[in-house]
Amino acid sequence: MRSSDVIIQTTTKVVFYIIFLFAIHIFFAGHYTPGGGFVGGLLTASAIVLLLLAFDIRTVKKALPINYTVLIATGLVLALGTASASILFNVPFFTHAYDYFTLPLFGETSLHSAMLFDLGVYLVVVGATMNIILSIGSDD
Amino acid sequence: MISVLLLFAPVVAALFVPLLASRLRGIHTGWFVLAVPVLLFIYYLGFLPQVKDGGVHIGELSWIPSYGISLTSYIDGLSLLFSLLITGIGALVVLYSIFYLDKTKERLGNFYVYLLMFMTAMLGVVQSDNMIALYGFWELTSISSFLLIGYWYTRDGSRFGALKSMMITVFGGLMMLGGFVLLYIMGGTFSVRELASMAPELAEHSLFTWALVLLLLGAFTKSAQFPFYIWLPDAMEAPTPVSAYLHSATMVKAGLYLVARFTPIFAASEIWVWLVTSIGVLTLFWGSFFAVKQTDLKGILAFSTVSQLGLIMSLLGASAAAFHVEGAAETMFKYAGFAAIFHLVNHAAFKGSLFMVAGIVDHETGTRDIRKLGGLMALMPVTFTIALIGSLSMAGLPPFGGFLSKELFLTGMLSLGELDLFAPASWGTVLLIVAWIASVFTFIYSFYFVFRTFTGKHKPDLLPKSAHEAPAGMLISPAVLGLIVVAIFFVPNFIGDWIVKPAVAAVQPFMYGSPADVDVHVAAWHGHVTPELMMTIGIVITGLVLYWLLPKWQGGYRAFPEYLTLNKLYDSSMIFAESGMNRLSRSYMNGLIRSYLIYMFAGIVIIVLGSMFVKDAFAVSFEGTAPIGPAEIGLLTVLVGSVLTTLVARKRLTAILALGAAGYVVALLFVIFKAPDLALTQLVIETVSVALYLLAFYHLPKLSRHDEKRKFRVGNAIIAAGVGLMMALLAMSAASQKALPSISQFYKDTVYSEAGGGNIVNVILVDYRGFDTLFEIAVLSIAAIGILGMIKLRLTRKGDQHEKQ
Numbered sequence: 001m002r003s004s005d006v007i008i009q010t011t012t013k014v015v016f017y018i019i020f021l022f023a024i025h026i027f028f029a030g031h032y033t034p035g036g037g038f039v040g041g042l043l044t045a046s047a048i049v050l051l052l053l054a055f056d057i058r059t060v061k062k063a064l065p066i067n068y069t070v071l072i073a074t075g076l077v078l079a080l081g082t083a084s085a086s087i088l089f090n091v092p093f094f095t096h097a098y099d100y101f102t103l104p105l106f107g108e109t110s111l112h113s114a115m116l117f118d119l120g121v122y123l124v125v126v127g128a129t130m131n132i133i134l135s136i137g138s139d140d
Numbered sequence: 141m142i143s144v145l146l147l148f149a150p151v152v153a154a155l156f157v158p159l160l161a162s163r164l165r166g167i168h169t170g171w172f173v174l175a176v177p178v179l180l181f182i183y184y185l186g187f188l189p190q191v192k193d194g195g196v197h198i199g200e201l202s203w204i205p206s207y208g209i210s211l212t213s214y215i216d217g218l219s220l221l222f223s224l225l226i227t228g229i230g231a232l233v234v235l236y237s238i239f240y241l242d243k244t245k246e247r248l249g250n251f252y253v254y255l256l257m258f259m260t261a262m263l264g265v266v267q268s269d270n271m272i273a274l275y276g277f278w279e280l281t282s283i284s285s286f287l288l289i290g291y292w293y294t295r296d297g298s299r300f301g302a303l304k305s306m307m308i309t310v311f312g313g314l315m316m317l318g319g320f321v322l323l324y325i326m327g328g329t330f331s332v333r334e335l336a337s338m339a340p341e342l343a344e345h346s347l348f349t350w351a352l353v354l355l356l357l358g359a360f361t362k363s364a365q366f367p368f369y370i371w372l373p374d375a376m377e378a379p380t381p382v383s384a385y386l387h388s389a390t391m392v393k394a395g396l397y398l399v400a401r402f403t404p405i406f407a408a409s410e411i412w413v414w415l416v417t418s419i420g421v422l423t424l425f426w427g428s429f430f431a432v433k434q435t436d437l438k439g440i441l442a443f444s445t446v447s448q449l450g451l452i453m454s455l456l457g458a459s460a461a462a463f464h465v466e467g468a469a470e471t472m473f474k475y476a477g478f479a480a481i482f483h484l485v486n487h488a489a490f491k492g493s494l495f496m497v498a499g500i501v502d503h504e505t506g507t508r509d510i511r512k513l514g515g516l517m518a519l520m521p522v523t524f525t526i527a528l529i530g531s532l533s534m535a536g537l538p539p540f541g542g543f544l545s546k547e548l549f550l551t552g553m554l555s556l557g558e559l560d561l562f563a564p565a566s567w568g569t570v571l572l573i574v575a576w577i578a579s580v581f582t583f584i585y586s587f588y589f590v591f592r593t594f595t596g597k598h599k600p601d602l603l604p605k606s607a608h609e610a611p612a613g614m615l616i617s618p619a620v621l622g623l624i625v626v627a628i629f630f631v632p633n634f635i636g637d638w639i640v641k642p643a644v645a646a647v648q649p650f651m652y653g654s655p656a657d658v659d660v661h662v663a664a665w666h667g668h669v670t671p672e673l674m675m676t677i678g679i680v681i682t683g684l685v686l687y688w689l690l691p692k693w694q695g696g697y698r699a700f701p702e703y704l705t706l707n708k709l710y711d712s713s714m715i716f717a718e719s720g721m722n723r724l725s726r727s728y729m730n731g732l733i734r735s736y737l738i739y740m741f742a743g744i745v746i747i748v749l750g751s752m753f754v755k756d757a758f759a760v761s762f763e764g765t766a767p768i769g770p771a772e773i774g775l776l777t778v779l780v781g782s783v784l785t786t787l788v789a790r791k792r793l794t795a796i797l798a799l800g801a802a803g804y805v806v807a808l809l810f811v812i813f814k815a816p817d818l819a820l821t822q823l824v825i826e827t828v829s830v831a832l833y834l835l836a837f838y839h840l841p842k843l844s845r846h847d848e849k850r851k852f853r854v855g856n857a858i859i860a861a862g863v864g865l866m867m868a869l870l871a872m873s874a875a876s877q878k879a880l881p882s883i884s885q886f887y888k889d890t891v892y893s894e895a896g897g898g899n900i901v902n903v904i905l906v907d908y909r910g911f912d913t914l915f916e917i918a919v920l921s922i923a924a925i926g927i928l929g930m931i932k933l934r935l936t937r938k939g940d941q942h943e944k945q
Contacts, residue, residue, distance in 0.1 A: 026820075032898030034816040036905060042824040049831045069928065072921045079914055094910050098896035112896055114906040117913075121906070124917040128924035129828060135931040137835035 005054070012054035019047035027122055031110070037118035041125025048130060057138055068134065071127030079120025082113055143199035143213035146183065147263050150176050154256035161249030169248040170238035176256065177230035180263075184215075184223045191220050191642045194654035203273070208330055214269035217642025217655060221481065222266035222390075222397055224639070225488050229389040230259055232617040236496055237381035239614035240503060251291060251379070258284035258386060265394050271320040271330045278316065278358070281391050282309040288386060289378040301374035304710065308361050308371045316358025316398070322351035323405075336404040336649070343408040352406050355398070356415060363395025365453060366423040369446040370706045376438040380499030383438060388445045388491040393484065396449065399456045400480070400647045407463035407650065414567070417457030417556065421571045421578070423450025428581035432588060432690070433697040437498040437508040440589050441491065444534065447582060448487050451549060454575070455480035456647070458552045463650050470659075472555045474651070478636070478660040479548030481643045485635065486533065486541040486628060493621035494530040494589070497523055500614055501593060506604030510588075515598030519607045522615050524594045529622040535586035535683070536579065536676060541628030543676075544662050546579065550672040576675060583683030588690065632662040738859060745862040748870060758869060761876035771812055779805040792840060800830040817901040 020043075027040030051060045086095040098112035153176045161169045187197055199213035215223070234255070241248060261284055264277030282305075290302030320330070326345045327335045335342065342348055359365075364372040375387050386392070399416060406412040427447025434440045459477030500523050501516065502508045517524045529540060536546030553575045556568035600606060628635055641655040652658050666673075686693075702708065728739070752758060782805065785798035803826035810819035887900045887908070897903040905913050 030899060030902045031896075031906075034820055034899060034901075036817070036899070036902035038905065039817070039821050039824060042821065042828060046824055046828050046831070049828055049835075052835065053831060069925065072924060076917060076921055079917060083910065083914060094914075096895070096907055096910075110896060114895075114897070114903070114910075117910060118902075118906050121913060121917055124921055128920045131924040132927050133828075133832050133835060135928045136832065 008054045012050055016047050016051055019043060019050065023047065027118070028115075030118060031112060031114065037121035038125055041122040042129065044122075044126050045129035045133075048126075049133060052133070052137065057134065066130075068127040068131040071123050072131065075120045075123030075125075075127060077120075078123065079117050082117040082120065085113070141199050141201060143197060143215065143267075144201040144211050146180065147211075147213060147267060148260055149180060150256040150259035150263075154253045157252045157256065158249045161247075161252070165243070168238050168243045169252055170234055170241070173252045173256065174231060174234045174238070177227045177234060177259065181224065181227035181231055184220060184227060187215055187220055188638060191215065191217050192638055192655060194642065194645060194656070198269075207272075208270075209272045210270050211273050212269040212331075213267045214333065215267060216646045217639075217644070218397070218400055218481075218646040219266045221485070221639055221643045222393070223263060225393075225485075226259060226262050226266070226390050229385060229488060229492055230255075232492070232620060233381045233385040233389075236384070236499070236614060236617040237379070239611055240381055240499055241379065251288075254284050254287045254291070255382075255385075258288065258391070262390050262394070266397055269332050271323065271332060274332075275313065275317050275320060278362075278394065279310065279313050281386075281394060282306060282313060282362075285309070285375070285386050285391055288382045289375050291379055291382070292377070295377065297374075298377040301371075301377040305371040305375045307714075308368055308710075312358045312361025312368065315354045315361075319351045319354030319358065322347045322354065326351065332401060332405075339405045339408060342405060348409065349411060352409055352412055353415075355402060355406075356412075356419075359395035359398040360419060361395070362398070363392050363449045363453065364423075364446050365395070365419050365450060366426050367706050369423060369427065370710055372446055373434075373439055373442040376436070376442050380438070380495060380502065383441075384492050384495035384499070388441070388495055389488040392445065392449060393452075393488075396452050396456065396480075396484065399453065400643075403456065403460050403647050404649050407460040407648075410464070413457055413461045413464070415457070416460065417454045417571060420450045420452070420454025420457055421553075421574050423447065424454060425574050425578040425581070426450070428578045428585060430697075431585040432581060432694065435510050437501060437510055437513075437589070437593065438495070440510070440585055441494055441498055444582070444585055444589075445491060447578065448483075448491065448534075451575075451578075452480050452484050452487070454571070455483065455549060455552050458556055459644075459648055461556065462648060472551060472558070474658070474660060475548055476552035476555060477644045477648045477651075478640060478658065479545060479552045481640045481647070482548060482632075482636065482662070483545035485639065486545045486625070489621045489624045489628070490530040490533040490540070490542060493526055493618040493625065494534070496614075496618035496621070497527040497530065500610040500618070503614070504605065504610055505607045507602075510592050512599060512602040513593045514596040515594070516607055517594040519598070520594070520609045522619070523610060524590075526615070526618045526622045527590045527594060529625055530618075531586040531590035533625045535583045536679065538664055539626065539629045541625050541632070544629060544632050544664060547672045547676065548662070549575075550579075550675050554671060576679070579675075579679045580682050580686065583679055584687050584690065587683070587687045629664065636660065636662055738856070741859050741863050745859065745866050748866050749862070752869065752873065757873055757877075759873045759876040763876075765875065766813070772809075775805050775808055775812070792837070796830060796833045796837075799833075800826055803829070817899070 023040045023043035026035035026043060027037055028035075030036030030040065048060065048064065051063070083094045086097075087093060089095075096113045096117075098110060098114070100108055100110050103109050153173070157169060157173065160172050190197065197213070197215040201211045203209050203211050234252075237251070237255075241251060258281060261277045261280035265274060265281060268274040268277055286302045286306040289305055290298050292298045293302075323335055323342070324330055326342050326347055327338055329335060361368040372387060372392065376383055378387065403412075424447050427443045427445075427450055431440050431443035431447060434443055455476050458473075459480055462473040462476065465471065465473045498508060500520070501513065504520065505513065505516070507513065533540035533542030536542050553572045557572050558568070598607075637655075641658040641660075644658050644660075645652045645655045728735075779802055782798045782801040786795050786802065789795040789798060803822065807819050807822035807826065810816075810822055887904070891897055891900050891903050895903045895907045897907070
């Protein structure tokens, strides 16, 4: 799919970052307010889809040289690793740990192992969505 | 604890084999591997003094304590004997393989990894006290045997033999697992020791016979008993060191081990005694009878192994018979158990050496076809000597170990004639006669094996290679085994006291309290002419006469119709299963997605409505539902409108946009009902999927289905209406009644205090029900990779043609 609409392309260049930042925000906010890895991943994917619509697949592939299949695998390993790590501490599979820390810039922050698991979900969702869209949408 | 971990020593060593095989190509990998069985053998020798006095060693490592499953290393006389066989013969076989397998041509890494895997599996089988662990190791032996038979996997015969052995032994393994489960139901424990201690109560149980038969199926398939023996001759496609190790000395004896180990539990049953004895004697006869028909050296040895396994099996049956005899320890019934174990040791020694001899002949002449061989005695004198020792021992002649065990065997069979139990008294006599005839054939094939190969006329033009003596390294292992065969004849009671008696005491605890109670003294000459000696002389004379006349009657085997053989039965059932399954699948898999959707929706409707009807779960109540306001009515109108538009749209683009509209309406409904997470997700999903449609738009064919008038299909209408009705009823019934109180309150109470989060929906996803999410992302990944595979890796045109052919 090719498009040479200047307005869409120019707007996309700005909107992409807004959607992407919003996706990151929603991912981190997920534990306390609406959001989470799944929605965050989908939003990220939708930002990339917007790029695809505005430009063509080849340009996007050049701009974002990501192997989405590897992304899926990374996400799965991360999720499974977080879930299994608890075994090493002799607590049942999938036991999460969390605590509150005071970090520079952020102030008092909650660090939760569920976030790592959610990051795995995020990566799998981005990878899977983009994999499906790219393989269906590509020309050859 | 240490002994449990050592069970896994070979597998751990196997981890390093690929590295050694690829990095140190100059040194044969076998030299490194050799250390493992040698060290383990020395370790197990250390248990001998303790076990000789009736002691046992128990190491335990709990695995799944909540189900009572543990890894146990239980070393008593029986398992020590097997452990020594596994590591001892294992060491000799590894040594032999160093000279047998060429380090430049063969994939040594594969070979030694499989072999070490087998070693762990087999040690696990004989030392596990826990039946579940025993089963696991048991199947691992089948798998490693499969891999080793298929080692030269480019050959058709190897793959066929590997699959056949796998099919039959894994079938038996599953049956055995069934037997184990029944034993657990009866006794409430997976421990064989504990089950043995409650044997009298178990015998009263109604499931007892079932457990017995299932367990025997496992033992008979593994130990190649009639009619399951057919996999063993085909397993001879494996490299000869493997045949010597797995298919004569160790793995095929796992079935014997199983029968021996469970004898204390099942001996009380007459069915056990007669089934084990009869099948054993039948196999003994069948194997020895057909061994004479074979022309392949390893084929002869395979049938001979089948036959000898039957012999030991029948002796184990006879040793269980002793349970039913008053004061068996003082009568002739005491011999069977001793003979079984004694012959097991003997057989491992002489059959191992004979297999290695067959391998040497194959290696140095290039053929194993006995019709092409002959006159090798002068060319390969050392090999001939070893072969002669092994064969004469197998035939039951002095001065070799086989003579002693054959005498004991005949005593054991004679004792059956005295037994008056369950079956008519004459049955024991029938078994005795069959056993005698089988011994005659054993004598014939032993002579056939050694003299056809090594004497007669040398036919150098028929041999692919010019024959010469094997290198010294290759002769070490068979020579050691040959020496053992001779040594057993001269010091049988030394072997008896140290190795056999502790094992016998473990098999027959109902007769003996400790190994010292086993009052059997082996002697070659009893000071007077015994019935056994008379029978042996009869065997030798008849055997010699028949061997002399062999060319006259060997052709008679061809009269046996090919289509009646068990192999034919196996082949045709495999073909039937394959083509039958194919036909069954093709009958409903017609490649149309429409048909599959019909199956699925019809299935869902029938199952859900059916179960709701059976459970009388229909309920309609509007109590506690939210009031319907103008916003809801408006949204629903748009929803219905957009769905209808999707259905009747004439252009695809319209349909896609209408479908998107339906999705956005649902998202708005979520907003109205205050579910921000769901609304957010729904919105993004709709956006992405509409974009996906637009991307794929280019590839889709022009929408043509609406151009002509569509046929109205009654079946589809019924299914569509059914799905709608089902969903409506399901939703209404689910909202109207609650079998359990809502879990929401629990989430509200614990979400901050225990899960450390604020958003319940997300905490459910990553914590409360994280397991679900883990599997969901796994499914998502599989789907994505599946789509990638279907689209990117689709068959090329060339592949298409191949499919059609």
